Amino acid sequence: MANHTIAHNVYVPFLEKKGILSWILTTDHKRIGILYLISISFFFLVAGVFALLLRYELLTPASDFVQPHTYNVLFTLHGSIMVFFFIVPGLAASFGNFLIPLMIGAPDVAFPKLNLGSYWIYLLGTVIVLIALAKPADTGWTFYTPYSATTDTDVVLITLGVFVLGFSSILTGLNFIVTIHKMRAPGMTWHRLPLFIWASYATAVLQLLATPVVGITLLLLITERTLGVGFFDPAKGGDPVLFQNFFWFYSHPAVYIMIIPAMGVISEIIPVFARKPIFGYKAIAYSSLGIAFISFLVWAHHMFTSGISDIAATIFSFLTFLVAIPTAIKVFNWTATLYKGSIHLHSAMLYALAFVFLFTIGGLTGLFLGALAADIHLHDTYFVVAHMHYVMIGGTVMGFFGALHFWYPKWFGRMFNETVAKIAWFFIFIGFNVTFFPQFFLGVQGMPRRYATYPAEFESLMSLSTYGSWILGAGIIIMTVNLIAGLINGEKAPQNPYGSLSLEWQVPSPPPLENFEEIPHVTDWSYGYGKKK
Amino acid sequence: MSTHSHAEEHHITSNKTYIVVWAALMVMTAITVYVSYINFGTFNIVIALVVASIKASIVALYFMHLKFEDSITWVFALFPLSLLALLIGMTITDTFTRTIVP
Numbered sequence A: 001m002a003n004h005t006i007a008h009n010v011y012v013p014f015l016e017k018k019g020i021l022s023w024i025l026t027t028d029h030k031r032i033g034i035l036y037l038i039s040i041s042f043f044f045l046v047a048g049v050f051a052l053l054l055r056y057e058l059l060t061p062a063s064d065f066v067q068p069h070t071y072n073v074l075f076t077l078h079g080s081i082m083v084f085f086f087i088v089p090g091l092a093a094s095f096g097n098f099l100i101p102l103m104i105g106a107p108d109v110a111f112p113k114l115n116l117g118s119y120w121i122y123l124l125g126t127v128i129v130l131i132a133l134a135k136p137a138d139t140g141w142t143f144y145t146p147y148s149a150t151t152d153t154d155v156v157l158i159t160l161g162v163f164v165l166g167f168s169s170i171l172t173g174l175n176f177i178v179t180i181h182k183m184r185a186p187g188m189t190w191h192r193l194p195l196f197i198w199a200s201y202a203t204a205v206l207q208l209l210a211t212p213v214v215g216i217t218l219l220l221l222i223t224e225r226t227l228g229v230g231f232f233d234p235a236k237g238g239d240p241v242l243f244q245n246f247f248w249f250y251s252h253p254a255v256y257i258m259i260i261p262a263m264g265v266i267s268e269i270i271p272v273f274a275r276k277p278i279f280g281y282k283a284i285a286y287s288s289l290g291i292a293f294i295s296f297l298v299w300a301h302h303m304f305t306s307g308i309s310d311i312a313a314t315i316f317s318f319l320t321f322l323v324a325i326p327t328a329i330k331v332f333n334w335t336a337t338l339y340k341g342s343i344h345l346h347s348a349m350l351y352a353l354a355f356v357f358l359f360t361i362g363g364l365t366g367l368f369l370g371a372l373a374a375d376i377h378l379h380d381t382y383f384v385v386a387h388m389h390y391v392m393i394g395g396t397v398m399g400f401f402g403a404l405h406f407w408y409p410k411w412f413g414r415m416f417n418e419t420v421a422k423i424a425w426f427f428i429f430i431g432f433n434v435t436f437f438p439q440f441f442l443g444v445q446g447m448p449r450r451y452a453t454y455p456a457e458f459e460s461l462m463s464l465s466t467y468g469s470w471i472l473g474a475g476i477i478i479m480t481v482n483l484i485a486g487l488i489n490g491e492k493a494p495q496n497p498y499g500s501l502s503l504e505w506q507v508p509s510p511p512p513l514e515n516f517e518e519i520p521h522v523t524d525w526s527y528g529y530g531k532k533k
Numbered sequence B: 001m002s003t004h005s006h007a008e009e010h011h012i013t014s015n016k017t018y019i020v021v022w023a024a025l026m027v028m029t030a031i032t033v034y035v036s037y038i039n040f041g042t043f044n045i046v047i048a049l050v051v052a053s054i055k056a057s058i059v060a061l062y063f064m065h066l067k068f069e070d071s072i073t074w075v076f077a078l079f080p081l082s083l084l085a086l087l088i089g090m091t092i093t094d095t096f097t098r099t100i101v102p
Ligand code: HEM
Pocket: A142, A255, A256, A258, A259, A301, A302, A320, A321, A323, A324, A327, A362, A363, A364, A366, A367, A369, A370, A371, A375, A378, A379, A380, A384, A387, A388, A391, A392, A395, A396
């Protein structure tokens, strides 16, 4: 530690230094976290606008607002930006960066320069994809062959962008793994780590081990398109289903890269606002690793109708049900933590509760899809669309919004308007359900996904879903305005507004440059709520 | 990073070892090239892959110092291999058991 010479009570908040260079060349994990936070939020809003346009087209059965090809481009951009720009880096890169060193009692991550490098690689990837917009792809975010090998839109550049983004993810994962192994404060044993750290660790392992596979897969696709090597084209001895095998070997674990950090956030928020120790600490901690591991064994449940063999389909269907076990363990433990708690409905807690409720719906409908016979009917229908949005918005995005409201005072040293936050939450919760719940019925009735037009019989549910998207959009606007207004004229935040026991709340808001004046000595876990002093 | 604990010893590999390993790699490259000119049928691929795996292993062991690292590093080095086996194994389970519909 270099700060022994600095006088003890001089507190320099990390946000003190101004100027563009202090941002683009920063190696401070808290600032890099902010850079990610701004970038991913921006792309979330952009892709959200695409979503509103998609839903607007679907207000009526005919394709009257945009051309079908434009519709295909819009859902490709919506999906790719949401997945690769927003939700995969998402909580891990933003809150993971901000919280990991603070929570384990370290001055920074293990490799601060590499951390900044990851961010610049992320930006490079987004720029490449933006250039690809000159002739935007219409393949969907999954880039399935054979179509992606033959369409004359620019698949090469967009997949190259995603390839580059992958490196950002890999390096962030590597950095966090080493940080958690090597930088824990004295006394911060594995079983005293906050659960967000366990979640971040599991996520980092997935980022490190799964991402290279999608990188190689996209590279193979690029090679096929540019050099004509037949990896996926049957005419040249390739196998189009091979692409799906490789793609989902990454992309199923990737759905856990998206959700596990959010699960970590929920495990932090619930005990604080229920004023109770977290129930089943070790079960929650190890189930994160369990989910991470099992997620490698189930990928072909996305391919039951793609022509894979019956034997393979049966094995994968069976294995898919295993995922539900560690997931359910978490849900039961959160519920048990709430039981007889002294619950305070802060806006962050509202998002956490919404997570538990909506994610459970998402997870359970995943089991319908994992069942072989049911999936033959439901595959590529709106049922899948509803399922994925219940887990990704109902799960990850609720976790993200919860984290935003929970750590906002710590990160920025300001408070937002709590009443407005609750109103926004209400709009978001209602709007989300009105948008996506009808889609389960649409799917069961056979409405396929990725079409700009539909038969008139689906009109009432389809337009209901579109109205819902407006309520949801309004909620997100209110939330965004409220959070930005708080930055400008919010009250100054106290050090620990919720009486949390976790390390990050024991430093001033916003935290000083090197986090801790002296590296803390940890003597207990951070969930000892409700005990008499 | 400068936080390596003091307990870890820094192993210094002699130049001689490096040269021997390098020579072995060169010999194996020669073998790979030579074998590719003889027709062993499917075994051409098997031989090429086995030689390549041996080469990769000694690079990891000596050039990348894996031989002198602690057990956690070994875990991180070996675990991805099991995932690779999984990827190949389960994909093959699909391809080899498909019924061809005319
Ligand atoms: C209990 C846990 C889960 C199970 C059993 C499950 C099962 C499934 C199955 C079988 C499908 C394929 C359906 C089809 O295409 O016919 C699917 C699709 C999908 N799931 Fe899940 N899932 C679970 C959790 C999650 C989570 C946590 C996420 C993300 C945060 C997620 C995201 C997705 C996405 C994005 C798709 C659609 C991909 C596409 O085709 O575009 N799922 N899920």
